Amino acid sequence: MYLLIDEKGRQYLIRGDDDFHTNYGVISSSELLKKRPGSIIETQTGRKFFVLEPSMLDFIKKSKRGPQAITLKDCSLIASYSGIHPGSRVVDAGTGSGILAMFLASITCPEKLTTYEIREDFAEIAERNFEKGGIKNIKLKLKNIYEGIDERDLDVITLDLPEPWRVVEHAKRSLKPGGYLVSYSPSIEQSKRFYDRLDGFMSETVECIIRNWDMRVVRPHSRMIAHTAFITFARWLGSSVPR
Numbered sequence: 001m002y003l004l005i006d007e008k009g010r011q012y013l014i015r016g017d018d019d020f021h022t023n024y025g026v027i028s029s030s031e032l033l034k035k036r037p038g039s040i041i042e043t044q045t046g047r048k049f050f051v052l053e054p055s056m057l058d059f060i061k062k063s064k065r066g067p068q069a070i071t072l073k074d075c076s077l078i079a080s081y082s083g084i085h086p087g088s089r090v091v092d093a094g095t096g097s098g099i100l101a102m103f104l105a106s107i108t109c110p111e112k113l114t115t116y117e118i119r120e121d122f123a124e125i126a127e128r129n130f131e132k133g134g135i136k137n138i139k140l141k142l143k144n145i146y147e148g149i150d151e152r153d154l155d156v157i158t159l160d161l162p163e164p165w166r167v168v169e170h171a172k173r174s175l176k177p178g179g180y181l182v183s184y185s186p187s188i189e190q191s192k193r194f195y196d197r198l199d200g201f202m203s204e205t206v207e208c209i210i211r212n213w214d215m216r217v218v219r220p221h222s223r224m225i226a227h228t229a230f231i232t233f234a235r236w237l238g239s240s241v242p243r
């Protein structure tokens with residue numbers, strides 16, 4: 001795979017096994033094969049493209065989207081606040097397009113991450129994304145996580161689901177003491193309902209807001225993504241006590 005970046009910064013992820021047609025002319029596949037990362041290739045009309053080797057983040061950004069996918073800012077907050085590291089044992093649900101699963105699996109590697117999805121059509125989109133990205137350490141289960149979690153001794157469970165509170169009791173059986181149950185919910189009502197079930201957990205709820213700056217004029221961009229979701233990090237203490 002190749003990542004091509006044009007003079008305006010637009011990015012294209014391509015296999016390189018066929019000629020690539022752009023608005024500025026054609027990039028020949030045989031010419032591309034000779035290029036090393038960091039070199040420049042020209043179309044037959046002389047427009048330049050930088051040639052790079054794609055990273056995992058490039059695959060994730062260009063992945064096919066089915067249901068509403070999580071943003072990278074939220075993925076990174078989830079990983080850092082729950083302490084995910086190489087070897088962490090993680091279960092994720094629902095898979096959706098597999099964006100969060102891919103992001104986290106690239107950190108837990110070589111440990112396999114398991115992700116639960118209830119819908120076959122979304123599972124197919126996610127599996128195709130995993131295949132395109134060459135990601136081998138994800139196991140997708142076509143299963144309703146409200147009915148239970150098969151895995152035990154987990155470090156982290158991540159939820160991006162309409163009714164996350166229905167997973168709390170299962171999570172208590174599956175998490176290691178000290179492990180995290182993380183729920184990503186667009187609405188504060190969902191987050192509150194989840195929070196109210198967290199007997200035996202220590203929790204905090206946050207939002208991640210990023211403001212980009214336009215450095216040519218040295219001021220923030222006038223447009224920004226104001227809200228994506230509330231993220232609750234709940235740490236399992238190992239036993240429940242009446243609240």
Ligand SMILES: C[S@@+](CC[C@H](N)C(=O)[O-])C[C@H]1O[C@@H](n2cnc3c(N)ncnc32)[C@H](O)[C@@H]1O
Pocket residue numbers: 067068069070093094095096097098099100101116117118119122143144145146160161162
């Ligand atoms: C918003 S999407 C998740 C997006 C995902 N986090 C991503 O990064 O691409 C929610 C997904 O949860 C799935 N889902 C809903 N209820 C579920 C359940 N009980 N068990 C497993 N998956 C479920 C939906 O089918 C949908 O694909």
